[in-house]
Amino acid sequence: MISLVFYILIFLIGVLPLAKISSLMQQDRFIIRGRYGKELQEGTAGFVVVGLIALLPVILLYGFRINIGTDYWAYETVYDFIKETPFSQYLGYHFIGDDDYYCEIGFALLNKIMPSYRTLLFVEGILGLLIVLWAVYDFRNEVNAGFAIYIFLCTQFIYFMNGVRFLIAACFMLLAVKFLVQNKSKEFFLCILAAALFHKTALFCIIFYFIKEFGREEANKFRNFLLVVGIALFPLLLSYVMRMAGYVPAFSRYFSKTNYAAEFGNVGFVGFGWLMHIIPVCIPLFLLGHYTLLHDEKAKILFRVYLLEIPFRMVGLLNTWYTRFSRFPQMIEVILIPYTISLMQNRRNKKILIIYYVIWYAFYFCYYAVVNDGGDSLPYQSILESI
Template sequence: MIIYLTLFLIATILYFSANRKTPSIGYYIFIGLLILVSGFRDMIGGYDVYIYGEVYEYINKYTYLRSTFEKGFIAYFIGLNYINGQREFMFFITALIMVLLHFYTIKKYSPILYMSAFIFFCKFFLMSFVYLRQGLAMGLVWLSIRYVIQKRYMPFVCIVLLAFFMHKSAILFLPFIVIAHKKLGPYQLFLITTASFIIAISPLGQLILNYFIEGIDYAKLNIYGEKFTAINVFYLLEAVLLAYLALKFRKHFYQSTPTIVIFNGFLLYVLIILISLTNATFVRLAWVFFIFVVVALPYMYTFITDFKLQRTFKIAIFVYYTFVFFRLLTVFDGGDFMPYKSIFQDFNRNGQWEFMEYR
């Protein structure tokens, strides 16, 4: 717990530091600590972590043909395995690549670096322990944003397809190039968000998700597609708040090409959450557009001219994402992120998935 609290404290100090776009030494120290904490963790991250570890350590030439993982991800495993066959090496290199790719994009597009870093840390850092394939795919697909802004379709498609072979959810980014530069009116935004909510709570929502599953032929998503439940109130609240902010700041984003693209990516994140309200697992498909939330919220902060409102907005963002972080830490997998244990420590953390240890 102390490790997580230390990281959160550093992120908080950065968050309330002077607004800046250029990084300080403290920022780079923070990134380094994220890499070390994530990379040297000892089998923390749930069921999938043990599967990744076992596949990596027992990988062979037949795995490429038989594995249910994406071919690009297996190729990545095979390449790493030639260097070192221990799972500890794989987890560290994966954490290194993931963190560097993610924070490269944050630095490139955020108007307030520390605010974006805090939002990203609170929402995704812990999940990066779990979502190895998706985290790598996110880092790759976000490299294509520059080509979306420049309307360079060929490199954009190539990067998205590369990410698709790392995790199939990346294919959701492909249609983005078509709508990235569109300007929507307030009534259009209202109708789209309302329609998305109606679709989510109707049988049509399940039909659309099932069609998507069949379209990419992904066996694991077929399992997820069956997990329809009642409306997830937490995600509904998030979607409503973000949709409100989209309506409020729409005109400000429509002043330049980069911010138009950022706004439309932000809107797609909201729409995916709305459509997936009855399936908490499917909400993870929105991760590919999460970078736009990370970048758009600081832009909204800069659009506010009243100092008191600006301060209130910043505090509200801090409170909300603090809640998100500690909720993930204590609730996800029954709090299985705790206690933190590194590969250099020798104690029994009594994790609920330790029965899957194959060594």
């Protein structure tokens, strides 16, 4: 219990100054000054730097941990192995599918250039937050960055200390959706590629491209119809989709390993516990913010991507390892919720939703840390304690 309070306290120490900075930016009252008093032109770089400074307590929390996270020592083993292996040798064995060299190129390169495992931990934390801040920046006029980062930390921080490669890929996917909203196709696919360099399964998210707004209204209506029908019928299609995915060379490893093998006998879907990840988030937002979700172009795109969390969570019923896929669309909550709330006209409803989601995500963080994570990140342990 003490560690849970400690985590949330560190989150608040980081996000509250960021929330204030974001509020001042929306009022054009926040100015970054450079050397000799010269004002720096507002831009992504300045915002990200200020954001990382505000979130320094969170970065320290992530970087100084020891034996925190299910795969903490496994990732250290990967670091030692890659550090001692010539990169050309790694590439050769990686492309022929050798299991000892399975780790994706982007993550392998990151390990290779870091002088120590401890340094790698800090860089991972900075990289993840940097990408998320970058994604949030373009919504700065509507989205309070502190609120957005709070949602990110409550939903993803514990997993970030376990599935490091996957979570970095998920951060790139949030950035990809930002470009999708802006109708920047080239940048979207570049983000998909960057995500795949950390985890190949990010290639599944190419389907997000068809969520964007197309030039013809008829095409958008037909796509929306297919989306609703596809989600409704996904339980019937799931076994076929996953069997087909098993024949794709890039994903074959995940189907050849015993612990990753799909149990198609579970397609009957006994139990709906996974809905607790969906209903508390989706229903209140739609009940009070449905006008925005149905009429604002950006909100519509974000909401459609978010709805894909439903089929992505269903995939986890075939194997608990597959639940990680749901984190790709779940990341959209970071922008979707504060963006939708900001456009609501009813101030009372806005306050109700803000209070509700602050409480809900604190509860969700505790639930995930204790139940889903099995306490692998509790109690918090720091390298400083052993000095």
